[in-house]
Amino acid sequence: MTTPDTRDWEFGDPEERAQYQLEKLQATVNRAHNTVPFYRDRFLDSKTEPSHVETLEDLRRVPFTERRHLAENYPYGLFAVPLRDIVRIHTAPGTTGTPSVSGYTANDLALWRRVVARALIAARMTDHDILQILLDPGLANWGRDYKDGAETLGASVIPLTSLPLEKQIMILSDYKTSFLVTSVSGAISLVEGLYNSGVQPGQLALKTLILVGEPVSLDTRANLEEKLHINTWVHFGLSEMPGPSMAFECEAHDGLHISEDHFYPEIIDPESGEPVSPGESGELVLTALSAGAFPFLRFRTGDRVRLNTQACSCGRTLCRMEWLPDRTDDTVVIRGVKIHQEQVFSYIERTLGFAPMECRLAAGRRGSSLGLEVWIGVDDHVFSDEVKELEQVRDSVAKVLRHDLGVPVRVRLKEKTVSYPKKEKWIMDPEDYR
Amino acid sequence: MLAEQISVFLENKAGRLAEVARVLADMGINIRALSIADTSDFGVLRLIVSDAEKADRALKRTGWTVRRTRVAAVEVRDEPGGLLKILDLMDSVGINIEYMYAFANPNPGQAIMIFRFDPMDDAIDALKEKGMRLVPGPDLVAI
Numbered sequence: 001m002t003t004p005d006t007r008d009w010e011f012g013d014p015e016e017r018a019q020y021q022l023e024k025l026q027a028t029v030n031r032a033h034n035t036v037p038f039y040r041d042r043f044l045d046s047k048t049e050p051s052h053v054e055t056l057e058d059l060r061r062v063p064f065t066e067r068r069h070l071a072e073n074y075p076y077g078l079f080a081v082p083l084r085d086i087v088r089i090h091t092a093p094g095t096t097g098t099p100s101v102s103g104y105t106a107n108d109l110a111l112w113r114r115v116v117a118r119a120l121i122a123a124r125m126t127d128h129d130i131l132q133i134l135l136d137p138g139l140a141n142w143g144r145d146y147k148d149g150a151e152t153l154g155a156s157v158i159p160l161t162s163l164p165l166e167k168q169i170m171i172l173s174d175y176k177t178s179f180l181v182t183s184v185s186g187a188i189s190l191v192e193g194l195y196n197s198g199v200q201p202g203q204l205a206l207k208t209l210i211l212v213g214e215p216v217s218l219d220t221r222a223n224l225e226e227k228l229h230i231n232t233w234v235h236f237g238l239s240e241m242p243g244p245s246m247a248f249e250c251e252a253h254d255g256l257h258i259s260e261d262h263f264y265p266e267i268i269d270p271e272s273g274e275p276v277s278p279g280e281s282g283e284l285v286l287t288a289l290s291a292g293a294f295p296f297l298r299f300r301t302g303d304r305v306r307l308n309t310q311a312c313s314c315g316r317t318l319c320r321m322e323w324l325p326d327r328t329d330d331t332v333v334i335r336g337v338k339i340h341q342e343q344v345f346s347y348i349e350r351t352l353g354f355a356p357m358e359c360r361l362a363a364g365r366r367g368s369s370l371g372l373e374v375w376i377g378v379d380d381h382v383f384s385d386e387v388k389e390l391e392q393v394r395d396s397v398a399k400v401l402r403h404d405l406g407v408p409v410r411v412r413l414k415e416k417t418v419s420y421p422k423k424e425k426w427i428m429d430p431e432d433y434r
Numbered sequence: 435m436l437a438e439q440i441s442v443f444l445e446n447k448a449g450r451l452a453e454v455a456r457v458l459a460d461m462g463i464n465i466r467a468l469s470i471a472d473t474s475d476f477g478v479l480r481l482i483v484s485d486a487e488k489a490d491r492a493l494k495r496t497g498w499t500v501r502r503t504r505v506a507a508v509e510v511r512d513e514p515g516g517l518l519k520i521l522d523l524m525d526s527v528g529i530n531i532e533y534m535y536a537f538a539n540p541n542p543g544q545a546i547m548i549f550r551f552d553p554m555d556d557a558i559d560a561l562k563e564k565g566m567r568l569v570p571g572p573d574l575v576a577i
Contacts (some may be wrong), residue, residue: 077533110548198470216539311515378443378476378499380499380501382499383441383499383501385478385480385501385503385550386532386533387471387472387473387478387480390443390473390476391473392479394475412475413443413445413475413476414445415443415445415450415497415499416497416499417499
């Protein structure tokens with residue numbers, strides 16, 4: 001069992017770090033191959049062996065891991081240690097109806113806390129700060145991770161709760177919160193909520209907003225900073241494994257530093273799977289270097305990024321990613337939570353006992369989404385002469401989705417005659433179709 | 435014994451009801467009675483028309499979601515207590531009224547109410563036992 005590393009690679013020499021990364025990579029690849037049947041089979045199918053990974057570039061010979069593999073190996077199929085060594089089990093919504101499950105040993109948690117703390121320190125958090133966590137239930141795991149990371153720093157943490165916005169605003173104001181972690185949509189809701197409650201942003205002790213879950217445009221950031229009199233910092237993370245702040249901004253606000261001493265990044269062309277030329281954009285692929293319980297190899301994130309390996313003015317030598325707005329998969333991010341169309345349709349079918357012929361998913365403008373909208377076309381199968389039965393269809397689907405996805409959901413019953421974009425595509429900006 | 439009703443699903447948007455009326459008008463179909471049960475987003479339009487079969491086809495052809503339902507057209511004395519008699523009767527035998535609406539008044543002293551009961555058969559039996567008159571579909575649209 002590896003012990004957590006004590007040497008901090010944040011500001012370290014890139015060449016030395018590359019050697020360290022290679023050692024960790026080879027160890028991880030071996031462990032995954034030797035202890036996880038799924039990975040052993042993947043290697044067999046692609047006629048690769050761990051010994052083929054002699055340089056960092058050789059990683060491209062290892063097959064990818066995709067989100068569907070997490071569902072296919074539900075629940076514990078990808079764990080590399082016995083269950084008794086697992087001290088934390090996290091569940092995240094998956095791409096289908098089956099959730100994604102990840103596990104952590106005590107060492108993993110200790111390490112992960114430090115990774116989050118690193119990102120918070122870069123955002124200038126100290127033990128004098130009061131952190132409030134304002135995330136939708138779908139991001140509850142991130143709520144726990146931010147709490148752990150901030151506690152490691154000695155900051156005062158107001159953990160994630162399910163209190164309504166008005167209560168959150170009361171806490172924000174009365175408890176003198178200085179740091180707030182929220183999604184971009186959450187931040188926009190907060191600005192509206194403050195306006196409605198009559199609390200002046202100038203009265204708040206809030207000075208920093210950490211935005212998570214999706215890329216955010218400069219305009220939106222400037223708008224939030226102006227309205228709330230605060231600084232914004234962006235964090236990138238995954239919901240399926242370790243979590244938030246795998247990449248984080250420094251005071252230069254010029255890209256997100258990837259904690260590449262723990263998560264090795266590659267950028268690939270999503271169509272071909274081949275690495276792109278330096279500086280080109282593509283799909284971010286991540287390989288765990290330090291994970292004990294869950295050593296994922298070449299996980300395709302579906303996020304589109306561009307890598308920057310030049311030195312940063314902050315002094316950190318960790319490479320930076322520019323987080324681009326379009327994803328490479330057909331997932332839509334709503335309030336920071338990744339929503340997969342197939343998963344939503346499977347929940348609907350399970351609830352109604354049949355799959356409606358006409359069913360569209362809609363989300364508001366990126367960064368301002370108030371939640372998921374589900375449009376169900378009322379055909380002969382769905383229709384009932386009685387309003388209460390139609391309401392039952394609408395309400396039962398909304399309730400299940402709200403509960404299982406952890407974001408606000410609104411179900412609308414629509415006439416089936418109106419023409420909408422093709423079924424496979426999400427409807428963005430449903431306001432245009434009203 | 436029962437009458438035919440057409441139910442149509444509508445979104446609660448301006449102009450939808452007019453569209454339905456237009457389709458029927460173009461086919462020369464007359465609306466004899468109408469009721470809309472609405473929520474903030476959608477409504478169920480219930481119609482008694484002069485030709486249910488033709489209306490069903492025409493609306494379906496233009497893309498509407500339509501269902502045909504059997505309803506009871508019950509003759510009610512057009513005086514205080516006329517409706518109450520029916521409601522009390524249903525109450526006493528434990529039958530639920532899903533919805534109801536009025537039909538045009540054909541003769542002085544008589545009114546006709548359209549009912550959807552649950553369960554329908556038991557309701558018909560109860561009404562007959564009390565000597566209440568149901569107006570059969572064909573007679574209804576001929577009024």
